[in-house]
Amino acid sequence: MTAKTVAKPSHREVNGSAEISLNDVARSYAGRNGQVQALDGLSLHVGAGEVVAVVGPSGCGKSTLLELVCGLQSPDRGTVSAGPAVLMPQRDLLLPWACALDNAALPLRIAGMGRDQARDQARPLFEALGLEGFERSRPDELSGGMRQRVAFVRTLMSGKPILALDEPFAGLDALTRQDAQAWLVDALTAQPRTVLLVTHDVEEAVVLADRVVVLSPRPGHQIAALPIALQRPRKRTDPALVALREEALIALGVDR
Numbered sequence: 001m002t003a004k005t006v007a008k009p010s011h012r013e014v015n016g017s018a019e020i021s022l023n024d025v026a027r028s029y030a031g032r033n034g035q036v037q038a039l040d041g042l043s044l045h046v047g048a049g050e051v052v053a054v055v056g057p058s059g060c061g062k063s064t065l066l067e068l069v070c071g072l073q074s075p076d077r078g079t080v081s082a083g084p085a086v087l088m089p090q091r092d093l094l095l096p097w098a099c100a101l102d103n104a105a106l107p108l109r110i111a112g113m114g115r116d117q118a119r120d121q122a123r124p125l126f127e128a129l130g131l132e133g134f135e136r137s138r139p140d141e142l143s144g145g146m147r148q149r150v151a152f153v154r155t156l157m158s159g160k161p162i163l164a165l166d167e168p169f170a171g172l173d174a175l176t177r178q179d180a181q182a183w184l185v186d187a188l189t190a191q192p193r194t195v196l197l198v199t200h201d202v203e204e205a206v207v208l209a210d211r212v213v214v215l216s217p218r219p220g221h222q223i224a225a226l227p228i229a230l231q232r233p234r235k236r237t238d239p240a241l242v243a244l245r246e247e248a249l250i251a252l253g254v255d256r
C-alpha cells in the first residue's frame with residue numbers, strides 16, 4: 001500500500017514576500033442552523049504589486065478570504081501563503097477620541113515609535129490625500145470620505161506589502177466614491193503595494209484592478225477572471241472598460 005501525502009491545511013506568512021497564494025481552500029463556520037460552508041475549492045494567486053478586485057454575491061466568502069490572507073483565520077482545507085498583510089475592514093474603526101493624524105499614525109505608535117516621529121511620518125500622506133488642515137480634527141468632525149482616507153492612511157502606515165481592502169468605499173455617495181477611487185490610484189502609483197480589493201461595485205473593480213476575480217455564490221470559488229489591461233487613470237466611459245464591466249456582470253449572473 002502506498003502512503004498518501006495530504007497537505008495539512010495551513011496559513012503561512014512568508015516574510016519578504018508580497019505575493020498571495022491560496023490553493024484549494026475550504027472554510028466553514030458553525031452556525032445556529034448547522035454548518036455554513038463559506039468557501040470551497042478556492043484557488044487564487046496574486047503577484048507582487050498586482051491589484052486584484054474580488055466580486056461575488058453577498059455571503060460568498062469574500063471577507064473570509066481577506067481574513068484568511070491576513071492570517072486572522074485558518075483554512076479547514078487547503079493552503080494559504082502570503083507575505084505580511086494588513087486588513088482595512090469595511091467600517092473605518094477610527095478611535096473617536098484621537099485626532100485624525102494620531103489615528104493614522106497608530107500602527108507606528110503600536111510598533112513603539114515616539115509620538116512626534118510617528119506624526120511626522122503620517123503627515124506627508126495627509127497632504128497627498130487632500131487631508132491637509134484636518135490633522136487635528138477628530139473623526140466625528142470629518143466627512144465619510146475623509147474618514148475613509150484617514151483609515152486608508154492608517155492601513156498604509158502599517159508598512160505591510162499586502163493590503164486587503166474590504167469594501168473600502170462602501171457607504172460613500174457616487175461622487176465621493178469616484179474621488180476615493182482616484183486617490184487610491186494616486187496612492188498606489190506613489191507607493192505600489194499588492195492589493196486584494198473586495199467590492200460590490202463591478203465598475204469600481206474594472207476601474208481599479210489589474211484583474212477582476214468573480215466568485216460563485218456560497219460556497220465561494222473562482223468562476224471567472226478578467227484581466228484589465230487598460231492604462232490608468234481609466235475613463236469610465238472608455239468603451240473597452242464598459243465592455244469589461246458587462247463581461248464581469250454576465251459572469252456574476254447579473255445579465256442586464
Ligand SMILES: Nc1ncnc2c1ncn2[C@@H]1O[C@H](COP(=O)(O)OP(=O)(O)OP(=O)(O)O)[C@@H](O)[C@H]1O
Pocket residue numbers: 029030031036037038057058059060061062063064065218
Ligand atoms: N463568524 C461566523 N460565524 C458563522 N457564520 C459566519 C461567520 N462569518 C461568516 N459567516 C457566514 O459565512 C458566509 C460567508 O461570510 P463572509 O462574510 O465571508 O461573506 P461575504 O462575501 O463577505 O459577504 P458580504 O458580501 O455580505 O460582505 C456567510 O454566509 C456568513 O453568514
Ligand SMILES: [Mg+2]
Pocket residue numbers: 062063064
Ligand atoms: Mg463581507
